[in-house]
Amino acid sequence: MLNVEVLNVSKRYGYQWALRSVTFSVENQGLIAILGPNGAGKSTLLKTLATHVTPTTGVIKVNGLNLHGNMEKFKEKIGFLAHESYLYDELTVKENLLFYASFFSVKESRVEEEIEFFKLGRYSDTQVKKLSHGLRKRAEIARSIIHEPEMLLLDEPFSGLDKESLSFMINYLEMQRGKTIFICSHSFENVEKICERAIYLKNGLLMEDKKL
Helix, strand or coil, X not given: CCCEEEEEEEEEECCEEEEEEEEEEECCCEEXXXXXCCCCCHHHHHHHHCCCCCCCEEEEEECCEEHHHCHHHHHHHEEEECCCCCCCCCCXXXXXXXXXXXXXXXXXXXXXXXXXXXXXXXXXXXEHXXXXXXXXXXXXXXXXXXXCCCEEEEECXXXXXXXXXHHHHHHHHHCCCCCEEEEECCCHHHHHHHCCEEEEEECCEEEEEEEC
16 A cells, blocks of 8 residues: 655746645545646646656655655556557557566566456557547556556546546546545546545645545
8 A cells, every 4th residue: 555645745847836835645545536727737746646747846755755766666556647648659559568568577468458458459459549539548548557556647537538438437447446546637527426535726736635
């Protein structure tokens, strides 16, 4: 289990503060929504938790250790679904998953399991650029969890999904309650169904932290 502490975290890009003294902690596993309007700092917060962005000030601790000072220790424990795609268009679904699996010494059998679980078998040898948005999102999720992380960071996992893919995504997340999952979303309707807690950001500030 991962205990997460975000302590007075701020992030500045040039003269613009994307996050300003954000503080909260997560001591129990569960699904946590990160909500707020455009420019609130939601994606920046997820990227700091994913170690893709280093805070300008403040610190994030995981199990008492500085996350950004121990990135190698925690990289296998974190899965990140970014708003932008990390898949390679010219590679097939399976080639993409095998590529990312190689970073964590994950066996090919695990890749096959993920392809089957996400119902991507028919598209295993299809180039990613030829997939529908919903299928591509499934492949992105499979990529982000190929190493079976303990913490998932999902940036807009519901955006642009058709009804079938949206239902699949919600059901999948319901099955992951044993993990710590942060979901950044504009859709309160979807996160309300599955999340136990919501953190509201506005202009980089934490405005509210409440149970759902």
